[in-house]
Amino acid sequence: MYADYPDPMPQFRYLGGDEGKGMLESALANPTHTHNGRYLYRTIQDKAAILLYSIVKDHPFDDGNKRMGLAALNVFLLINRYLFYASTDDAVQMCVAIADAGNQDVTLSDVKKWVRAHSINFDRIKEKTGQSTKWLSSQGNANFVMESIETTVDEFEVLLDANQYENLFTVYP
Template sequence: MVEAAHAEQVREHGGTLGLRDAGLLESALARARQRWSYQPENVDLPSLAACYGFALTRNHPFLDGNKRIGFVAMNVFLLLNGHEIDAPEPEVVTTMLSVADGSLDETALAAWLRTVIAPFVS
């Protein structure tokens, strides 16, 4: 699913298509599952979503579009759980750039998500 979403993002917004490191992708996708299994006392929906966004952005498994797929993965995870990110695009861009440059850690990303998620209404 993540590779297909990445391909769609590259087609829609441009960039280089392709996986840079399959192990880094696997590691990023396992992060939320590990958190759920080994730190259940520190888990809520935003923290699990942040696992995906942070790990996909920072692990840089794709040749291009890692911030985009990090955001998409967070939002898809939230949508699958009845919520969505409700934030203006400039705020989302600034947030994901901060994750990428290391100035926003995973805990802070989860805290931001707590302020911008809303129930999904179809």
């Protein structure tokens, strides 16, 4: 995705000054919106989907909206203990489809389904890995694999240094 760009992330300039800043603030607030005391987007994955959709569709920056949308999606999911695993090609295709103003084929509902299909909760990773490790253990000693994965999943905050992002993206269901 980034091969076509000289810099992975461009210098940030809001599109239209304060209007662009307002669009970004609105996009960042979308995951927390409620109606009658209930979240409009109830799952972490749905909140991530509206974040991606809003940043890409609202176009708050002069350049880099699709890349920033994907970066926000990834950080949001990681902080909330989810791993996003879509291929680069799939992610690019989805972002281009969202950004295409004339494209009525990609709705927020489609983006929600796509995010759900391409993300998994860290606890589910450990569960699936545990099942695989049991099978591997029957073939030989695979404890080191499980321990490495559990350590990575349990201590992902250290790898990401997520504390600096908590106030922006952490959602408490």
